[in-house]
Amino acid sequence: MAPKSSSKLTPMMQQWQAAKSAHPDALLFFRMGDFYELFGNDAVVAARALELTLTSRDKNKEDGLPMAGVPHHAAQGYLTRLLELGYKVAVCDQVEDPKKAKGIVKRAVTRVVTPGVVLEESVLDPSVNNYLCAVWPGLEGYGVIHTDVTTGSLRGTVAVGLSALLSELGRLEPAEVLLPPESEAEITAAIERFGGVVTHLSVDNFNPGQALAKSEKDAPKLIRCALGAVGSYLHLTRPVGQVPLMPLEHYSLDEHLMLEETAFRNLEVVRTLMGGRRKGSLLGLLDKSVTAMGARQLRRWLQYPLRRKAEINERLDAVSELKEDAIVRDELRSSLSEVYDIERLGGRVVAGVASPKDLCNLRSSLSRLGTLKTSLSELQAAQLTQLAERLDPLSDLQTLLENTLCDAPAQSAQEGRLIRSGFDAKVDELSGLADTGKDWILQYEAAQRERSTIASLKVRFNRVFGYFIEVTRANLHLVPDDYIRKQTISTGERFYTIELKEYETKVLSAEERRIQRETELFEALRDQLKEHASRILRSAGRVADLDVLCALAEVAHRYGYVRPHLFDDRRINLKNSRHPVVEQSMGAGEFVPNDLRLDDEHGWLHLITGPNMAGKSTVMRQVAVTVLMAQIGSFVAADEAEIGLVDRIFTRVGATDDLSRGQSTFMVEMSEAAFILSHATQHSLIILDEIGRGTSTFDGLSIAWAVAEYVHDHLGARTLFATHYHELTELARSKESVRNCHVAVREWNDEVVFLRKLQPGATNRSYGIQVGRLAGLPESVIVRAKEVLAQLEQSDVAQPRVSSEEQGVAPQLGLFAPEVVPQCSELEGAVARVDVTRTTPLEALRLIDRWQKKLKQ
Structure with missing residues (x-):
């Protein structure tokens, strides 16, 4: 249900209607103060899916607009649940400070969260890539692009034939697939089988002209068309903030050992046939990685095994050396275990959503890269020496983070306390005011206790009322005349003084300015790191490769x-x-x-x-x-x-x-x-x-x-x-x-x-009866099966007769007793002419089949 006429809407609801019109296929989370509200049919759907209370914006009208909401601080949990149910969510945020707004607060859709375009950690499995795919059909086959926006990977290939495409999608199991209208039903059915979501885009979105980088321009047109759809979709879903993508990697399916969709499933490469569990699969056995990047890389290696002997032997040389050198292997795995998911951390930096905690984890991880590089330099295998040479320790970025970020930053940039003391003079000055303010409050509290003779008097602070003096009910008669009543509570009263109010303004102003300054510095730090995103992602790839090689060496050592x-x-x-x-x-x-x-x-x-x-x-x-x-x-x-x-x-x-x-x-x-x-x-x-x-x-x-x-x-x-x-x-x-x-x-x-x-x-022999006994068939069935088998093996006509228990009673036809067929001289002659020494079993079966048909006639 939607408003009938925009002319009757309030300015805020006109904002909502404009945002909803731009994203009709998504549930719209519309920020209003401390809540994200949903209206109309979105509210009905969300209330049912999330078990929310459904109300109405116009409670006095029978046809009031349905409404439901979630607290903004808990929105991530609700987003996760909606994504798991296959919904898309458009998030419309307030994009200016309400205190500074002239009139209605400006709002805009800052992101559209879909199964294939999601950066929120709570939604993602750290050991699995979250792929967004695009498919474009042509005369030469299908152009296929797959990207993981959390890591920046961008790969494309041409699948020749529908079966090759379905096998590729079956290997990748993308969370979301972009298709042009009227795509083959087999494609949609295959995507739905592995739980993916299909999104149809107009043909205009599959524009090969969007390719900009040389690696993209050199790719076949089919791939560039699919790439155009990915670019259009990312622009639609991330209007604010970049999506980190590496240069396009064009690969050929012929370069790899290909497992068809059924083989990939039947061999239980990444999950079991029964229950679809990782444990019990080949991946579950081989994955001794200690980083999330390594776990994802091993999965990719299993999806795309190699065919070139030289490449495989390079990997085997590396695994062999790591298997034999247990000391270095343990050193490497120990260092790797202290590395966070720098691949996805780098992606969050580029997208502009990295938190202080993210940068703290990135700093900690980068401090281990130098140790890894040193340990690798002791090894001889070609792939390991190449990793040592190519692994950028990113020491300059680690130093930048070390100098800028304090040891234990706040969870959110809006909380302040992010920047290391001594990095910025302005922050130090404002922090000093806040720190001395705490001392002043303690001194002021002591002075007021002495002045009023109220030993239990306390000076407190909260975000709603600011600073106040709290006095219990029993001591209200001792309150000085210059105390101004602020609030009555169950245990007493709260007051303030002119002096306390002036100091509050001074302290809170300093605190507000400090947080603003620290936020500016934090965002500048993020922007600096963003310029080096490609370096971060390349180093993440090297770490992932090393982790997989160490894991395979550990498996080989452990299991012989x-x-x-x-x-x-x-x-x-x-x-x-x-x-x-x-x-x-x-x-x-x-x-x-x-x-x-x-x-x-x-x-x-x-x-x-x-x-x-x-x-x-x-x-x-x-x-x-x-x-x-x-x-x-x-x-x-x-x-x-x-x-x-x-x-x-x-x-x-x-x-x-x-x-x-x-x-x-x-x-x-x-x-x-x-x-x-x-x-x-x-x-x-x-x-x-x-x-x-x-x-x-x-x-x-x-x-x-x-x-x-x-x-x-x-x-x-x-x-x-x-x-x-x-x-x-x-x-x-x-x-x-x-x-x-x-x-x-x-x-x-x-x-x-x-x-x-x-x-x-x-x-x-097939021993079927014995297997039936093992399976628990009733003993009477086993006995009868043996009788029938004996009759079949001894009889000229392959049909069982009456059971032994029925012998001696009045003659009775068995259930499968053959009909009596008149003698046929023609058939007898045909049988007589067969040379059994030159007849193959298959030819004999065909003759028997032909004779049986004649008998039936």
Whole structure:
């Protein structure tokens, strides 16, 4: 509900209406004295979301304007809750001192807080980047820009094809994505799946002409269009104060090992499949960082693993040296642990919102950079020596902060007590007046006690009444005649004198002038630091890199990981490989390691058979996780590891019904398989788990067989293919690079024991009934299942007959008893003509399928 006519509004409400018209899609926090007020529909929405009391500005009218408010000192908490609920909030502040205002106080929207444009610490997860993305479609693909306004990072790429775009968004999980109107529904659906907010901007905002810096002008037009949207949006949301952005970094997705969206999720790289928790993910295991910057950088390394062998080896050299030199590693980690988040502190400086506490933390952090640089200079690895050379200790800024800021500044610039004594003569003079004023008050209080003979008399101060003399009720008869009554309280009276009032004016004037002067100096200090923002952010990046390298070295040392050896061919040879996350979730020595050789000699397409729960999925995932770890520059969970560099990792490891998109389990399975077959190369790693299980046996086996053949004949990609279709193992006879292996089990007293060991050769049993018993199926079901299995294995027709308990009673057809089909000489002849020595299992299945259809006819 909004006012009907601006002509009937008060001047203040006209201000509100103008601000609201400029930001119709945001809740408007309108500053009125000590409160932020919301009006109209904003008030209704906020009252419901924040559990506020909803009132009316015109209480005497039935159609009064709804109104709700929050105290300005508590506004941040309410902003946080609204952001978590996905709302945008426009903050309209008083932009002049009410005491100096001529007429109505000027107000203006100073910022619009959105999920992707937020600098408030209380809203942010320190270990995760808060990305704002923009996407612009074109004939060559999609221009993608992502920025974190809290750190200044600005990166752009071109995603070729919708699937590449969705994978990129899935990796980044941006808080907010800027899209042009009428974008594909698949993009919006993908963003909503990971909890992002979609903001549609008009096409005019995607203007490539906004690029100014050389790095931006040289970028492809698709990227510059997306960059234009980011620039427009930041100007809209931060009309007052800059947003700190570094020069654009243009990257190519082909430079990195790419994990498709499903692979990134299925391998539990940054969160678990169940519950979406960080603990239990690969990131949760590897993150031994001691700074917020390092935690965010490690996440980025996992999102964008490397493909160039030289770059990876440089990281591995650094991790190796830090792993071996425990003394230096501990020194570095100790110094790093005392460094605050200078990346986000620098961002707050540039945005003009850094508090005295922020600058105090920045000063403390900068004092550790010199120590880090000295410790690094003792090391030999190329990446570590480069870090030592490039790490700017920012000693000049540390000195500036040390000389300007006092040791324990106030929480807010408006409180004063910010500037170090001796830095500014004017501040020292005004502080002296305030300090001597305290002594004068004590002397004045003592004199008044003596004069009035009131021993309990006190001289006090508060912000509402200023200085006053407080006398208890029992002593009111002793009050001197020149005392002027100021206030009656429950315990007595408050007075003032002309002398006290004059001194109050003098002291408060000095205090006010001191605070004003200190605020000016503090803002000047912030402006000086702002000029060096790029230096601060670059040093923050160096610290983040060092923290990640130390963290990976700590992990390697703590868990006994080894350095992987990298090659350009298609090998993946692992000795005593373990799944790093599963291993740590088990007791010491409980995880069963496995050897694996994927190469030209030992085959690069392995068909893995074995029962459910035997460990097939774990083996396959640990291979993919090992490759991923190696290509971020980490040591790996194995005794030995030789890895040919991988360009992409694909997984097809289980599907759930996607009812929201109208896709069944089998449709999802086939879509993922089709994507893999269309995009994998001979340098890819493919993990396939139970292809074809979502349909009938013959259809599923046929599809699985054809997929395996296609991977072998056309892709040549390293592939681990787990299956319950034991007929597939026949492929090893006809396909040169196919090998069979199985996860071993043993039977003991009609029970199955999982050995978790990968062994060469196929198995022809799935042990499904034994697994069913372990899962808790009723014993009667287990007994009947064994009977049916025996009949199926012995019968010419694969259908169960009546149970043993029903034998001896009147003949009765079993539920699945076959119909009697007349003899057909044509079919008999067809069967007789089949040469079983030359017929493949797949061809035999097709013949059987054809004969069955004829019988049904």
